[in-house]
Amino acid sequence: MPTALITGASRGLGAEIARQLAPTHDLLLGGRPSTDLDELATQLDGATTFSVELTDYDEVESAVETISELDVLVHNAGVGSSLETVADTPVEEWHQVLEVNLVAAAELTRLLLPALRAAQGHIVFINSGAGRRANPRWAPYAASKFALRALADALRAEEPTLRVTSVFPGRIDTDMQRDLVAIEGDDYDPSRFLKTSTVAAAVVHAVTTSADAHPEEIVLRPTGRG
Template identity: 55%
Template sequence: MPTALITGASRGIGAAVARALASTHTLLLGGRDADALAAVAADLPDATPWPVELTDADALAAAVAGIDRLDLLVHSAGVARVGPLSEASADLWRSTYEVNVVAVAELTRLLLPALRAAGGRVVLVNSGAGRAAHAGWGPYAASKFALRAYADVLREEEPALRVTTVFPGRTATDMQKTVRADEGGAYEPDRYLRPESVAEAVRYAALAPDDAHLTEVVVRSAADYCNEVMERAG
């Protein structure tokens, strides 16, 4: 079976992607929490925990050693904090970019030989904030716009690879709980996408026929989109 490496696989969208790909891929489950990764792997037929701190360059280089062929790389790891620009410190900007952009770029760079060998695919889980920036989302949205630009350039520079950006709307994950707490609002999972729905979009990009190159996929919550349309209609 083809091999897929999924970052952020210990929970949320990343774990859902792992479950969605379990029947079609041998899986490497990336993340910081080795115990959580082991728990996810235990329920899957052919999955191996791949614990690593993505922002540690030396650890990352050591972790990819020995991966000489990779069919699919899914970037699902990310961080998000919400607040006004007046309260966004330089440390917040740096830490957000380190995880959401720099770690993605470095991991992909290190794995390019393995991806080229397989004629592989790269899927980057972005965000609605990577298409439209709003008040309170400065560092996060900026990092996601940068991630979108990175994917666009990678697609042009590596034409033998398939590079897909997936833009999910609000999703019912632990990260969303933190975001809603930062926003001072209620966590309303019934209004959000399920992680499994986002994972299906990733799965389709991973398994799309050879004649189809999905460059961007936008996934919105049906309930939230309906409310938005009704609000615009007055």
Template identity: 45%
Template sequence: MGTYLITGATGGIGTAVAELLRERGHDLVLTARSPQRLGELAGRLRGGAHAPTQVINPEAVASSRRDASVTTIPLDLTEPLRIEASIAAAGLPPRLDGVVHAAGMVHLAPVADLEADEWIEHLSVNLVSAAELTRLLLPALRAAEGHIVFVNSTAGLRANPEWSAYAASKFGLRALADSLRAEEPSLRVTTVYPGRTATEMQRKVRAQEGHPYAEDDFAAPATVARVLVSTLELPRDAVVSDVTVRPN
């Protein structure tokens, strides 16, 4: 079984990915801003419906019966300069089979109304923290020839009115993934571009747009997570470098 670190683990897609990986018997390192929410999520994942029941490698069924560990690390991604100290204090394992960057934030506004602190927050959370955390985890990822997944957005492919700061951060995240893929040939790097997904972030976006939120109008987080985990399950002779998931 492997060990996977997930950022934004208490958000919609992050939680759904954690649930799928937990069911497959993997060890998890969950990060998010709120220690309380992390603790609640870890408690749910340690038992009940999310106990390990299946594995990526069918030949490892016996080893999957052990109780996979779930570790939590509170991280405030608005302050990238503090990530190194938090990771050092956590004492992460020397090998990581994968990192899923699922954390993100968005605030819609026209360029004329966006002040510097809003730009800084978008770039810190959505881009700089992902780059810094990746840098810090590269030794553990190299040791396992691991897999890095960046949860981007269709806004990382096209910028629309009032989405400039968010889109800029996601365009940058795409560049980070492309450069990393070329620089680290022993690692697999995947960018997932979800369209509108039924998460709390989407609820806030709809409120900012002045529209009602209806969960059925959007893709389910579990659907996006299933696509993401399928890229992790791909045999090592290939990699899904980019995949877009849009609501039907």
């Protein structure tokens, strides 16, 4: 079976992507070492954990040395921001959000390009609606996602043997979403948000699209009818 590496796979959307890819792919489940990641690997027969801190670039480089061929790389790991105005956002937050959401994805991609080229593989970037429109108090997060879109676009032009897909979901029903809604001071209503299973299905659709087509972008918006 083809092999897929999914970052941020221990819970939420990453775990759901893993579950939906498991029937057709051998999985490398990326994430910090945790019982959640170990339990998911146990549930998904044949899955292997890829337990690294993505911003520890020496550790990442060592971890990918044994990967000689990779069919699918799904960049799902990411962090949110504190929803402050630009005037109130400290420089440390800019560094953290851009480091995790952009720089770490770029470096993991760079290190895995030989393996992806060998398989004529597919890279999927889980972006965000914030990667297409920047709203007040979302500047660091939106900036990281706009930049992630630029990374995907440049990579697509540079690597003609690879397929590169950006997925732009609206807000998703996850633990991180609950935290954001709490910061916003609203009551949490999961029906307002996309289901993880819906977004994961879009990723699987992109990955399994016939080789004669290149799914470059997928945009999903919640309807509120979930």
